[in-house]
Amino acid sequence: MEKYTVSSDSSDEEQRYSSSSKEWSKSSDHADEIVEVNGFQVLDSQLTQVMAIFEKHPDMASDFNLENQQLRNAYMGVLLNLIITLCQPPTDLTMDDLNKADRTILDLTKAGLKLHWLRQKLDEAFQKEEKQREIKAQIRSLEEKVKKRKLSLSDIESDLKKQKPAALAAETPFDFSDIV
Structure with a gap:
């Protein structure tokens, strides 16, 4: 199982990526290196997070069969953004945020990613939101x-x-x- 490799001879198209509000590009002097982790190209600054995901959930992408590298990268970007969203304090998460996260997990799962672990965390976030509503009502x-x-x-x-x-x-x- 290949953990990661630094991709230095990538094409310009592979080096530009846009997902949600984040963009990365080699055009900047301070741009991160692009690193490959289990078939996904990610920024060097995201390496630790992506490696942690694959270390804890090695079979996460075993059924993920997209050949298009840009789509693979986009899916990973969406997954990372989703995790960042769920890391926000419960007071900052709205029910709308949680519902969007729910739909996103469903889409990522349909694409072949095994995200039962993330589904559990989202369910916990929903429970915290419900508990928070109950406490506020009390x-x-x-x-x-x-x-x-x-x-x-x-x-x-x-x-x-x-x-x-x-x-x-x-x-x-x-x-x-x-x-x-």
Whole structure:
């Protein structure tokens, strides 16, 4: 199993890649080298992530049979972007993000990538989102109860302030002049 090889004599077309909002190209002086990992050409800066994927999930691409190198690279780029999306804090992920990730995993799986491990993480993200919604609803409910009780307490304090003068008046003894 070939881990990776540096691809230095790639054509210009193979060296240009666009996926989502990321672009890479050899035209820049600071451009990464293109490295091949298990038949996928990736940027040298992505090597660690791609190697980690294949080390943990060596059969991930065993049913992935696309011959077009650009498409293979694009699929890997989409997979990496998807993983980056799922690495965001749960508070930054919207339900729309999770639904898009779900559709993306479905598409990647249809193409032949074995992503059961990523599906599990997405399911966990959905569960976290649901839990977060439940907790936020509970917080709103508790805040409403606190607000109502504060208003009730305020009303009771107001009544107490009104009763104190009456209580003081009832406790005042009669004066001699009041009786005579």
